[in-house]
Amino acid sequence: MISSDPNTAPAASPSTETSLGDGSHLHQALSPKGRPVSGVVPPYWSHHRNASRASQISVEGGPAITLEDHTDDPESETSRGLWAKSVTIDDHVVVQGKTGVGAYVVWNCKIRTLEGGSITVRMRYSEFDDLRQKLVSAFPYAKNALPSLPPKSVLFKFRPSFLESRRAGLEYFLNCVLLNPEFSSSPIVKDFLFGRMC
Template sequence: MDVAGDRRLLIHGFKSVDHGDDESRTFPASAPPLPPPTETSSPITSPPYWVQSHRRSASQVSVDSVLHGGITLHDNTTGYSDSNDACWARSVTIDEHAVVNGNRTGIGAFVVWNITIETLSGSKINLRKRYSEFDTLRRNLLMTFPLSEASMPPLPPKGVVSKFRPKFLDQRRIGLRYFLNCILLNPEFSSSPVMKDFLFT
């Protein structure tokens, strides 16, 4: 059947268009609707970063979105603060001791410890102290800071019989050095008048 010089035939759901020449084209009469893709029927899946909602990570948050005053930085390498002024000691060493005899019989003899304190500026303070002076320092610190007993290490135990034996003296030296290190590295203790009395009297 000719309509306006064109012949159109419906063959199995396809239209064949004949323009009167040797060329003929075949195309679907009507494309059937495609079913909506599902997770099982669709072989193509989206990348996970497409499916998930867009969220900025902590590293992507702009500086302007951070509340002012929320984060502060303090440079401890230059300048000084109150805590830096209080902590003035770098290390403590107790290398030697001397036994001071009371009399010819040895009654009243005691041990003096040679102490070297290195400051943050590089200078050194040399002290000679008895065990009893360490004991006085600790008691005065506890009276001045009664709530700081937990942060204050104990002194090495006292000895009566073996107080001049090398092994006992070496253990005492280690204990005294540890005690004094802890005290001087605590800004509250190291800047107190009690500590100054220990250093300069």
């Protein structure tokens, strides 16, 4: 008989729980008609972490992380090869061919040195591509440290939005090269850039 008294809690349905050998539990509830209803709880649902599963570092706490700034120490290993502080590409010049055909863009790259001076280098996209290919050949293990150059486009190469996107990509590429001591100290980079100084 069902009680209509609101103060009376409904009776819990009878159930049984059996522990299985693989760490899971079998929960059997009895349906209103008295038939068992099973529910297997997979072992990955339980979030118990015993000490045998914890790593030594997570139990004791790992060593503190320290950062060292060697930018002011010219004798440190990381800054020996560095000579540039930043690179910006501020503007470009479109150079027309003699007959009006074969126009191309020259990028004005301003390199700030660690000593406080600046160098201006003018480069075409094809020269950036040449530099990247030489670096990939010389440093095949560091290929992932060299970002890809922005894509080429025959149709849109003089549109302002395309030129701005290309400028940002070339600037990023040069910063990645010149702020990496391994690349910036290589004769490939020095000969390439210093041969194009204005």
